[in-house]
Amino acid sequence: MIQKPSLIDIGANLTNRRFHADLDAVLDRAKTAGVTHIIVTGTSERASQDALTLARQHGAYLSCTAGVHPHEAKNWNAKVAKTIASLAVQKEVVAVGECGLDYNRMFSPEAEQLACFEAQLQLAVEIQKPVFLHERDAHDAFFALLKQYRPHLKGAVVHCFTGNTAQIREYLDLDCHIGITGWVCDERRGDDLRKAVRLLPKERLMIETDAPFLLPRNLAMRPDAGRNEPMYLATVLEAVAAILRVSPVSLTQQVQLNTQQFFGLTMK
Template sequence: MIDIGANLTNQRFHADLDAVLERARQAGVCRIIVTGTSERASTEALALARRYPDYLRCTAGVHPHDASSWNEASAAAIAQLARQPEVVAVGECGLDYNRMFSPEREQLRCFEAQLALAAELQKPVFLHERDAHDAFFALLKQYRPALKGAVVHCFTGTLAQMREYLDLDCHIGITGWVCDERRGDDLREAVKHLPLDRLMIETDAPYLPPRHVRPKPAANRNEPMYLGAVLETVAAIRAQPAPALAAQVRGNTEAFFGLR
């Protein structure tokens, strides 16, 4: 399995990252893509990818929560980071109108700049959307023909929204949200109809630990080693054998990010 999104630069991994990676290997995770969410986090993600060149790759971008930090200097820094061979996508970028940590205008400006950068560099985009589907989709649709690829990370939307992304030839990233019986009904229904060649899986660690794993993760910290719980849940929803699904999803991921 390949975890397409883990926030390994998060301070919750600072004390035991080597152990976290070893547990992931033992659990069958053959590669992890470290998510860049700001200039600092993207710089740290690249450093991790260079520290573990046989196991990690990364993205470089600015999350909508940090869109207010986008300026000429940060844009130049992200562009320089994104040009590095260890960086396999631009992002995490997009729109988040749930908490509005950055104003809408600044989120749109930051998102559009990163879409343009991804088109220029011909690298895929690693996308974030929450409570902003219409504005997000409109801007993505404008740039999609120029993009090498696009994956909607941590998709939690409806079947109708998923079909709109599929119409733009996007991939869909599924996290432990699909394991949450309290709030994942729309997502589980959508997963039933997701074309196999557009499916990828991720943990979004340290966030969104699968609710059903036992023993429960210490301090509720998600880790890449729990990626199998996401895979098994998706396989059960789709009534497919987990090993065959894992092989398909790994192939999708390798092709999308150029990992072969």
């Protein structure tokens, strides 16, 4: 295990109801495990408001994003757009999103997802904050729209990347950062991702748990409820370090630098 890591979780859904009963304990465990900062993901109007509230309650330890996930795109309207825009300019909000396209289960129609995604790309360009991106089973449409806006965006991170080598090459050609989760630890379905990670320059890498989802399958002791937490972030870092054949300590330092620079974080 990494000794005294200094890790930043760029995506944790701490407003999820599965954390309502014991969030303080979850944060304490994360700190003990060497997680020095967490970015709380905004996925809807309400979740983005709640994420900002959490970030303000916990001071320097938490930041957040503000955005509407493609599953929630059917709820996008002028009121929601105004709320997200007002949240996104707050100092605790370090990126616009989670936004993008998800054609896996189609919780929102394609046209509404595209409109919602484009509106948030436009917002990110306007306020010059990075975008926190989501894509699943929609690469071609997602990439085409992102490519139009990328020259004007301050930064772009493809959150929870689970794609293949061809896709990661395309994102890297657009000067995107890549967020890696516990999917990389999944022996059943992580092969394509592990091959793609070998092509990932260390200066483009960030790590995340996507808690409470995507619990790493290689944990020595898995929690009974199967809930992922930021405390398990080091497991993701170690898996990536093994793939890249580098020291976990040196990779930790590089990833922390990447993350601080990308999101404009000042660590205390």
